[in-house]
Amino acid sequence: MNLTPPRPQRLGERLLANQHIDRDQLRIALLEQQQTRQRLGQTLVQLGFMDEATLLDHLAETLPCPRAQLDASIPSAQALALCPVEQARLHRLLPLVLDAARQTLVVAMVDVNDPAALSYLRHRLSPGSRIEAQLAGEGEIETAIDRHYGHALAIDRLLLACEPPGASGNWPDSSRQASAIQVVDALLSDAVKCNASDIHFEPESTSLRIRYRIDGRLQSIRTLHRTLWPALCGRLKVLAGMNIAEQRLPQDGHLQQKIAGRQIDFRAATHPTLHGENLVLRILDRQKGILPLPALGLSPHQTGQLEQMLTRPQGLLLITGPTGSGKTTTLYSLLGTLDSSASHIMTLEDPVEYPLPHLRQTSLNETAKMGFADGIRSMLRQDPDVMLIGEIRDDETAAMAIRAATTGHQVFSTLHAHSAIGAFARLADLGISSRRLSDNLIGIVAQRLVRRLCPQCSQTRASTPQERQQWNLPEQIPQAVGCPACHGLGYRGRLPLLEILRITPTIDRLLADHASSAQLLAEARLSGFSNLSAAALDAVCGGQTSLEEAGRVVDLGGGD
Numbered sequence: 001m002n003l004t005p006p007r008p009q010r011l012g013e014r015l016l017a018n019q020h021i022d023r024d025q026l027r028i029a030l031l032e033q034q035q036t037r038q039r040l041g042q043t044l045v046q047l048g049f050m051d052e053a054t055l056l057d058h059l060a061e062t063l064p065c066p067r068a069q070l071d072a073s074i075p076s077a078q079a080l081a082l083c084p085v086e087q088a089r090l091h092r093l094l095p096l097v098l099d100a101a102r103q104t105l106v107v108a109m110v111d112v113n114d115p116a117a118l119s120y121l122r123h124r125l126s127p128g129s130r131i132e133a134q135l136a137g138e139g140e141i142e143t144a145i146d147r148h149y150g151h152a153l154a155i156d157r158l159l160l161a162c163e164p165p166g167a168s169g170n171w172p173d174s175s176r177q178a179s180a181i182q183v184v185d186a187l188l189s190d191a192v193k194c195n196a197s198d199i200h201f202e203p204e205s206t207s208l209r210i211r212y213r214i215d216g217r218l219q220s221i222r223t224l225h226r227t228l229w230p231a232l233c234g235r236l237k238v239l240a241g242m243n244i245a246e247q248r249l250p251q252d253g254h255l256q257q258k259i260a261g262r263q264i265d266f267r268a269a270t271h272p273t274l275h276g277e278n279l280v281l282r283i284l285d286r287q288k289g290i291l292p293l294p295a296l297g298l299s300p301h302q303t304g305q306l307e308q309m310l311t312r313p314q315g316l317l318l319i320t321g322p323t324g325s326g327k328t329t330t331l332y333s334l335l336g337t338l339d340s341s342a343s344h345i346m347t348l349e350d351p352v353e354y355p356l357p358h359l360r361q362t363s364l365n366e367t368a369k370m371g372f373a374d375g376i377r378s379m380l381r382q383d384p385d386v387m388l389i390g391e392i393r394d395d396e397t398a399a400m401a402i403r404a405a406t407t408g409h410q411v412f413s414t415l416h417a418h419s420a421i422g423a424f425a426r427l428a429d430l431g432i433s434s435r436r437l438s439d440n441l442i443g444i445v446a447q448r449l450v451r452r453l454c455p456q457c458s459q460t461r462a463s464t465p466q467e468r469q470q471w472n473l474p475e476q477i478p479q480a481v482g483c484p485a486c487h488g489l490g491y492r493g494r495l496p497l498l499e500i501l502r503i504t505p506t507i508d509r510l511l512a513d514h515a516s517s518a519q520l521l522a523e524a525r526l527s528g529f530s531n532l533s534a535a536a537l538d539a540v541c542g543g544q545t546s547l548e549e550a551g552r553v554v555d556l557g558g559g560d
Contacts, residue, residue, distance in 0.1 A: 025049040048357035068108035068134035070144045085149040091117035103129040108136040142260040180231035203276035240268035315442035316405040320417040327414040348375040349390040376400040389413040398430040420444040420501035438512040444501045451491035457483035497535040
C-alpha cells in the first residue's frame with residue numbers, strides 16, 4: 001500500500017484546471033517568471049492573462065484565509081498604532097482589528113505567508129498572540145493605507161522645503177533637482193488618488209497654478225512660486241521623453257509611474273504661452289478606463305438596446321458627443337462584449353490610450369504620415385471581423401468607414417455631433433448621403449457625462465411649481481450638499497446619459513428615400529426613441545444627479 005500523500009497542485013496547475021488560463025498562457029508566464037523572479041500570480045496579472053480580482057478570489061479559496069473587504073473595513077486606532085505607515089508599506093499590509101481579549105490581530109496582507117512581515121508583527125504583539133491574515137491586492141492595500149494613515153507624501157511639507165531661499169531666489173542646482181523630483185512624484189500620486197483625469201500646470205506672471213480635472217470639472221489645487229516651474233517642468237519633460245531645451249514649440253510625450261500598486265500611464269503635452277510652457281498631463285488608468293458594459297451605469301433597457309444592436313453581423317455603429325463625454329470608454333465596453341477568441345478585432349486610434357490583450361491596436365503614426373483613411377485601407381487587408389476607428393473626422397475617413405461596413409465588417413467609431421439625429425447632417429457634410437447609409441448603419445448613440453451625487457451627503461429639496469410644471473418633476477428632488485468624502489463638492493463619480501437610435505427596417509427605408517431629419521425623428525419616436533433631455537430628467541428623478549447638474553450638461557428644453 002502506497003501511503004505517500006499526493007503532491008499538492010501548484011498555482012499554475014490549479015488555474016489551468018479551473019480554466020482561468022490556458023496552457024500557452026501558463027507556459028509564457030513561466031518563461032517570463034524566470035526573467036523577472038516574480039511570483040507566478042503577479043506575472044499572470046502583468047501579462048494581462050487574468051485580472052487581479054480573479055486571482056485573489058482563487059487564492060482565497062485555496063489558502064486557509066478569507067478575502068479582505070477593505071472598502072467596507074475601518075481599521076481600529078489600536079491596530080493602526082501597532083504598525084507605523086512606513087512598515088505597513090514595506091511589508092504590504094494593513095492592520096484591521098486588534099482584539100486584546102482574544103489576543104488576536106486581524107491583518108490584510110498581499111502575501112499571507114510572508115515570513116518577514118509575520119515576524120515583524122509577532123515582535124510587535126504580546127507573547128501568545130495570534131495573527132489572522134486576510135488576502136488583499138497590492139493596489140487595495142496601497143489605497144487603504146493612504147485612506148486610513150493619511151498621505152505619506154505630504155505635499156505641503158515638500159513644497160515648503162523647496163521654496164527658494166531669500167528674496168534673491170538663489171537655489172543650488174542639486175537642491176532644486178532633488179526637490180523637483182519629490183514634488184513631481186507627490187503631485188502625480190496625489191492626482192491619481194483624487195481620481196483626477198488631467199493635471200494642468202499653468203504658469204502666470206508671478207505664480208504657477210496647478211489644477212486637477214475631477215469628474216469633468218477643473219479644480220485649483222495649488223498655487224506655487226513661479227521660480228519653481230522651470231525645475232518642475234524640466235523634470236516632467238525628462239520623464240516624458242521630451243526635449244528640455246525646446247521651449248518655443250509644442251511637444252508631446254508619455255511617461256509611466258507605479259502608484260497604489262499599479263502602473264499608471266500619463267500622456268504629456270506642452271504648449272508655449274506668454275509666461276512659459278503650459279503643460280497638461282492626461283492620466284490613463286487602465287483599471288478604471290475600461291469597464292464592462294453592465295458597469296457603465298446604464299438602465300437595463302439601454303443595455304438591452306446596445307446588446308441588440310451588436311447582434312447585427314455587419315454595419316456601422318456611431319457614438320457622438322463632445323470631447324470628454326466618454327465615447328471611447330463606451331466603445332471599448334461594447335468591444336468587451338464580443339468574443340475576442342473567435343473574432344479578429346482591430347482598432348485604429350489617435351493615440352492608443354488603453355492597450356488591451358487580444359486586440360490588434362494601432363496608433364496613428366505622424367512620422368509615417370498614416371492617417372485614419374490609410375489605416376482603414378491597411379486594416380481591411382488584415383481579415384478583420386470588427387474594426388474600431390477612433391474618430392471619423394474627414395470625408396475620406398467617412399467614405400472608408402462606410403466601405404468597411406458595406407464589405408461585411410462591424411465598424412465602431414465616434415463622430416462629433418450634438419445628437420443622434422444630428423449625426424445624419426454631420427455625415428452629409430462629410431459627403432455621406434442617407435442612401436449610402438441605408439442597410440449599412442446599425443445605430444447612433446449620443447452621449448454626455450453628468451456628475452453623480454455623493455451618496456454620503458446628498459439630500460432632497462422641494463421642487464418649485466415651475467420646475468414641476470415644466471419638467472413633470474416630483475415634489476422632492478435631490479440636491480448636492482458637500483462633505484469631506486467628496487471634498488465639499490456634493491458630487492463623486494460620473495454617470496453617462498445616452499440617447500440610442502436603433503436603425504429599424506422602417507428607418508432604413510426612410511434613409512433610402514432621402515427622408516428629412518424631422519421624418520426620421522418622428523419614426524424613431526414611434527420605436528421608443530427618447531432624447532438626452534429625457535435621460536437627464538430620469539437621472540434626476542432617480543436620485544442620481546441634481547437638476548442643476550443635469551441642466552449644466554444637457555439642454556433640458558427638450559430640443560432634439
